[in-house]
Amino acid sequence: MAEALHPGPWMSVRGLTRRFGGLTAVQQVDMDLHEGEVHAVIGTNGAGKSTLVHMLSGELAASAGSIHLQGRDVTRMPQAQRARSGVGRSYQRTTIFPEFSVLENCRLAAQAQAAPRPWALWQPASRCEASLQRAGAALARAGLTAHADTLAGTLSHGAKRQLEVAMCLATQPRVLLLDEPLAGMGAEETERMLALLQQLKRGHALLLVEHDMDAVFRVADRITVMVNGSVVATGTPAQIRVDPVVRSAYLGEENHA
Ligand SMILES: Nc1ncnc2c1ncn2[C@@H]1O[C@H](COP(=O)(O)OP(=O)(O)O)[C@@H](O)[C@H]1O
Ligand SMILES: [Mg+2]
Numbered sequence: 483m484a485e486a487l488h489p490g491p492w493m494s495v496r497g498l499t500r501r502f503g504g505l506t507a508v509q510q511v512d513m514d515l516h517e518g519e520v521h522a523v524i525g526t527n528g529a530g531k532s533t534l535v536h537m538l539s540g541e542l543a544a545s546a547g548s549i550h551l552q553g554r555d556v557t558r559m560p561q562a563q564r565a566r567s568g569v570g571r572s573y574q575r576t577t578i579f580p581e582f583s584v585l586e587n588c589r590l591a592a593q594a595q596a597a598p599r600p601w602a603l604w605q606p607a608s609r610c611e612a613s614l615q616r617a618g619a620a621l622a623r624a625g626l627t628a629h630a631d632t633l634a635g636t637l638s639h640g641a642k643r644q645l646e647v648a649m650c651l652a653t654q655p656r657v658l659l660l661d662e663p664l665a666g667m668g669a670e671e672t673e674r675m676l677a678l679l680q681q682l683k684r685g686h687a688l689l690l691v692e693h694d695m696d697a698v699f700r701v702a703d704r705i706t707v708m709v710n711g712s713v714v715a716t717g718t719p720a721q722i723r724v725d726p727v728v729r730s731a732y733l734g735e736e737n738h739a
Contacts, residue, residue, distance in 0.1 A: 488517070488552035488553060490514075490552075490553065491514035491515055491516050491687070492515055492516060492517050492551070492552055492656055492657055492687040493513075493514070493515040493538065493549065493550070493551055493552075493569075493657045493687060493689075494513075494514050494515075494549070494550040495511055495512060495513040495514070495538070495547065495548070495549050495550075496512050496547055496548050496550075497510050497511070497512065497546060497547035497548065498510070498511040498512075498513075498534070498537060498544055498546075498547035498548070498549065499511070499544065499545045499546040499547050500530075500533050500534075500537055500542060500544060500545050501545045506711050507530045507533040507711050508530040508533045508534050508537065508711050509530075509710075509711040509712045510547070510712065511530075511534060511547070511708075511711075511712070511713050512713065513706055513713070513716070515657055515687040515688075515689055516687055516704075517656075517685070517686065517687050518683050518684060518687075518703075519683060519687060519688065519703040519704055520679055520680075520683055520688045520690055520701050520702050520703050520704075521687070521688065521689050521690065521702065521703065521704045521705075521706065522689075522690045522691070522692055522698045522701070522702035522704070522705045522706070523535075523689065523690070523691050523705075523706045523707075523708060524691075524692065524693075524695070524698055524705060524706070524707055524708070524732070525707060525708035525709060525732065526709070526732065528710075529708040529709060529710065529711065530708055530710070530711040530712075531661070531691045531708060532661055532691065533711075534708070535571065535659050535661050535689070535691060537549065538569065538571075538657075538659055538689070539561060539564065539565075539569055539571045539659055540556070540559060540560055540561035540562075540563075540564040540565070540569070541561050543558075544557055551564070551567055551568060551569060551656075551657065552568070552656065554567075556569075565595065565653060565655075566595060568654070568655050568656035568657060569655060569656075569657050569659065570650040570651070570653050570654075570655025570657065570658050570659065571650065571658070571659035571660070571661070572643075572646040572647055572649075572650045572658075572659070572660050572661070572663060577646065577649070578634045578635075578642060578645055578646065578649070579634060580633065580634050580635025580636075581633065581634075581635060582633070582634055583630065583631050583632060583633060583634065584621065584626055584629045584630050584631070584632050584633075584634050584637070584645055584648075585614075585617055585618070585621060585630040585631065586634075587634050587645060587649055588616075588617035588618075588620050588621055588645070588648050588649055588652045589610075589613050589614055589617040589652070590649075591617070591620075591649035591650070591652040591653055592612075592613040592614075592616040592617045592620070592652035592653065592654075593610070593613040594653075595652070595653040595654070613652075616652050616654065617652050618630075619651075619652075620648045620649070620651035620652035621648050623648070623651055623681075623682070624644050624645070624647050624648035624651060624678060625644065625674070625678060626641065626644055626645060626648055629641060629645075638671070639666055639667065639668075639671065640667050640668065640670070640671025640672075640674060640675065641671075643663055643664075643667065643671070643675060644674070644675065644678065646663075647660070647663065647675075647678060647682075651682075655686065656685075656686060656687065657686070657687045657688075657689070658682065658686050658687070658688045658689070659689045660679075660688065660689065660690050660691065660692075661691045662691055662692060662693065663675055663679075663690070663692070664676075664692055664693075664694050664697055665693075672694070672697060676697060676700065676701050679701050680701060683703075690702065698719075699719045699723070702719055703718070703719075704716065704717070704718060705717065705718070705719055705722045707722060707725075707728050707731070707732055709731050709732060714727050714728060714731055714732075715727055715728045
């Protein structure tokens with residue numbers, strides 16, 4: 483990464499609010515994402531987690547509040563520019579091209595990032611070479627090198643999700659926003675993804691939206707709990723586990739006593 487590491491939080495959110503007509507989906511959220519940490523956001527369906535992620539990635543405009551990326555105000559920065567500034571996200575739905583190889587998918591992701599116009603096929607070969615290198619590095623980091631030439635459509639569900647993370651890495655993000663990366667995974671696939679997230683902490687700030695509480699409590703360094711659009715608690719897993727507000731509002735006593 484060209485720039486020196488930022489001393490403060492890599493992403494800093496203050497008073498972030500999103501209204502849909504009369505509904506306030508996200509209300510006055512404050513949050514700091516730090517390099518080297520997995521920051522989980524949990525909450526029941528409709529709590530506002532995905533809306534929050536969409537505002538951080540720039541897909542949705544904030545109704546109020548601010549988002550800073552390594553000290554720079556990006557609140558009104560459009561999504562494509564925000565992505566080029568270091569905000570990467572994986573999607574809840576699959577975004578891979580099934581007919582292309584795993585490596586090609588990663589290369590396209592890297593290239594789309596490098597060139598504002600991905601259809602600009604006339605771009606210099608050197609740029610393609612750089613994209614290929616980034617794609618290869620991303621695959622290695624995501625543990626998919628052995629599958630480089632596999633058609634993406636033939637991967638297992640878990641490997642597809644890994645590929646999505648690799649495609650995100652190919653864009654060289656600093657902040658990684660992951661909305662339910664474990665959805666639909668079996669036990670073994672979950673383990674692999676959790677190990678990957680652990681390993682990605684170094685050099686990234688990770689935001690993880692996840693329903694699997696066992697996974698969250700294992701992998702998260704910090705947890706934010708949302709209820710009806712508002713943050714009701716933020717803390718370490720140990721703090722969240724015993725937080726009386728969280729326990730009554732969200733966590734089942736029986737599961738996390
Ligand atoms: N584009 C939209 N238009 C209107 N309401 C929306 C839109 N997106 C989300 N909402 C509403 O905002 C609330 C929060 O949704 P969401 O952020 O998807 O929650 P979560 O991801 O925590 O399940 C819900 O009540 C949802 O119906
Ligand atoms: Mg959601």
